[in-house]
Amino acid sequence: MQPIAMSAKDLSVSYGDSPAVRKVSLDFAAKQVTALIGPSGCGKSTFLRSLNRMNDLIPNCVVTGEIWIRDQDVNSPSTDVVSLRQKIGMVWQRPNPFHKSIYENIAFGPRYHGVKNKKKLDEIVEESLKKAALWEETKDRLHNSALALSGGQQQRLCIARSIAVKPELILMDEPASALDPVSTSKIEELIAELKQDYCIVIVTHNMHQAARVSDKTAFFLNGEVVEHDLTHNIFTNPQKPATNDYITGRFG
Amino acid sequence: MKSATTGTRGMFTSDRGMNNFNNRMFTFFVWGISACIILFICALLYLILQKGLPSLTWDFIMGLPSEMEEGGGIGPALFNSFYMLLISLLIAVPLGMMAGIYLAEFAPENKVISFVRICVEGLASVPSIIFGLFGIALFVEMFQVGLTIIGGAVSLAFLNLPVMTRVTEEAIRAVPQDMKQASFALGATHLQTIRRALIPTAVSGIVTGICLVAGRAFGESAVIILTAGVTTSGEMWDFNLLSPGETLAVHLWYVQSEAIVPDAVSISDKSAAVLVFIILMFNILFRIPLWIKERKSR
Ligand SMILES: Nc1ncnc2c1ncn2[C@@H]1O[C@H](COP(=O)(O)OP(=O)(O)OP(=O)(O)O)[C@@H](O)[C@H]1O
Ligand SMILES: [Mg+2]
Numbered sequence: 001m002q003p004i005a006m007s008a009k010d011l012s013v014s015y016g017d018s019p020a021v022r023k024v025s026l027d028f029a030a031k032q033v034t035a036l037i038g039p040s041g042c043g044k045s046t047f048l049r050s051l052n053r054m055n056d057l058i059p060n061c062v063v064t065g066e067i068w069i070r071d072q073d074v075n076s077p078s079t080d081v082v083s084l085r086q087k088i089g090m091v092w093q094r095p096n097p098f099h100k101s102i103y104e105n106i107a108f109g110p111r112y113h114g115v116k117n118k119k120k121l122d123e124i125v126e127e128s129l130k131k132a133a134l135w136e137e138t139k140d141r142l143h144n145s146a147l148a149l150s151g152g153q154q155q156r157l158c159i160a161r162s163i164a165v166k167p168e169l170i171l172m173d174e175p176a177s178a179l180d181p182v183s184t185s186k187i188e189e190l191i192a193e194l195k196q197d198y199c200i201v202i203v204t205h206n207m208h209q210a211a212r213v214s215d216k217t218a219f220f221l222n223g224e225v226v227e228h229d230l231t232h233n234i235f236t237n238p239q240k241p242a243t244n245d246y247i248t249g250r251f252g
Numbered sequence: 253m254k255s256a257t258t259g260t261r262g263m264f265t266s267d268r269g270m271n272n273f274n275n276r277m278f279t280f281f282v283w284g285i286s287a288c289i290i291l292f293i294c295a296l297l298y299l300i301l302q303k304g305l306p307s308l309t310w311d312f313i314m315g316l317p318s319e320m321e322e323g324g325g326i327g328p329a330l331f332n333s334f335y336m337l338l339i340s341l342l343i344a345v346p347l348g349m350m351a352g353i354y355l356a357e358f359a360p361e362n363k364v365i366s367f368v369r370i371c372v373e374g375l376a377s378v379p380s381i382i383f384g385l386f387g388i389a390l391f392v393e394m395f396q397v398g399l400t401i402i403g404g405a406v407s408l409a410f411l412n413l414p415v416m417t418r419v420t421e422e423a424i425r426a427v428p429q430d431m432k433q434a435s436f437a438l439g440a441t442h443l444q445t446i447r448r449a450l451i452p453t454a455v456s457g458i459v460t461g462i463c464l465v466a467g468r469a470f471g472e473s474a475v476i477i478l479t480a481g482v483t484t485s486g487e488m489w490d491f492n493l494l495s496p497g498e499t500l501a502v503h504l505w506y507v508q509s510e511a512i513v514p515d516a517v518s519i520s521d522k523s524a525a526v527l528v529f530i531i532l533m534f535n536i537l538f539r540i541p542l543w544i545k546e547r548k549s550r
Binding site: 052054057059082083085086088089094096098099100109111112113158161 | 361428430431433434435436437438439440441444448452453
């Protein structure tokens, strides 16, 4: 059993008066992939965003409850958001590279955190791109614009960018839903690879993808976690009728 | 199969032929209008440059003006144009950018800020002569410095501040939100995000703003006449901020309307050509770094 990398206790999030996440408690183990599934609008992205306090950017968003990353309380006002976000990488549905070269995209984060040495940066860039399985395709064009890459390559670049700051966790919000099947399977291979080092939380609408890549699965419905168990159990022997309905495609 | 197609076609009853015709007419119309405008601009440029450029000499460009005789130059006025432009940009660009960044990134959404925004927008379209009057009130009456380069430059900066603010705000707002989020998620502070992610992405819009503002400052006359005067110190390379600061645009107006030199027409033709030529150059020069950047990112 792996140690717990992050846990949420009674986490609730609301936008103004309308609640989006209600009293969710989930543990994420290190070196494991947890998939969050559930119908559209049930609060998966909202939950994910509160884990690295990205909800701070949304003006009327209120978060209550606790999130612990080791012995640090994420929601405490005294938490240093900058170092917290450095520990938690994030990847979005739509690839969002900066309008800069491939090299600069990766070096962006480390530069923020004080790496100035050119050789060290070169090393980080190479290592991150290798980890994201993008090195072979880009090593000859590191200084070309990242926007010239294909969508799938851009998404792997975004993953490389987030691991360049040496996080402990990676949050992915539907990382493959804008990609073609080949790129999708590359991302899935990559997730399996990254799992060796990181705790990964991935939101997905693709049941097969959840079944393929994750160790544990949490099923969200109307802002609550209905069921959280080993992926194998969820997909072969769900305990709740709602889970069963959802994975067999009867709603959502 | 065939009947199925006609079946669906039957549902969409709009007239393909008519739509195509309209589309073509519209394209033709737009094309025609663009052609007219381009033709007009080219003719205008040709007219101005053709009158002035052939007889242009270095003596004229660098020479001192004369009050009575033929053969005066535009040296000091030209110098003042650049000098005041530089000073006004040094004031307006940093302040305008900071105000724009504040409005786009830090300002809370409330009534006060929306009122400020309306004011900025209003100020951007206030006639320039009002800024000239303001300059008089400030420099001539309050500080009692008379008509000076510094007075003109600061008034020009005030004139351009609202435009610069607006343009920067719009350019920063136009940066996709997910770019900003990506930067934050990597652990960047707000300042780092603005400096490294937002401004580099918005730079094209901001440079357009600077071009606009620079062109306007270079060609401005009303503000200069009221705050910097219609005379120069009569020396070349006079960096004294308290000298009178007639610029080329003002000189053009002055020669045309007030001067008694016999070659006034030729002087104003040549001045106009120089003015137009320089403004064209501005727009090209400012764009070159952007072109290079775009090249690189392809
Ligand atoms: N910025 C926001 N402001 C106000 N309400 C929001 C905001 N973002 C999300 N919501 C609301 O919160 C609820 C949960 O949204 P969320 O994006 O977390 O759903 P989701 O599970 O990620 O859906 P999807 O699968 O479609 O991405 C929805 O009802 C949505 O309308
Ligand atoms: Mg979502």
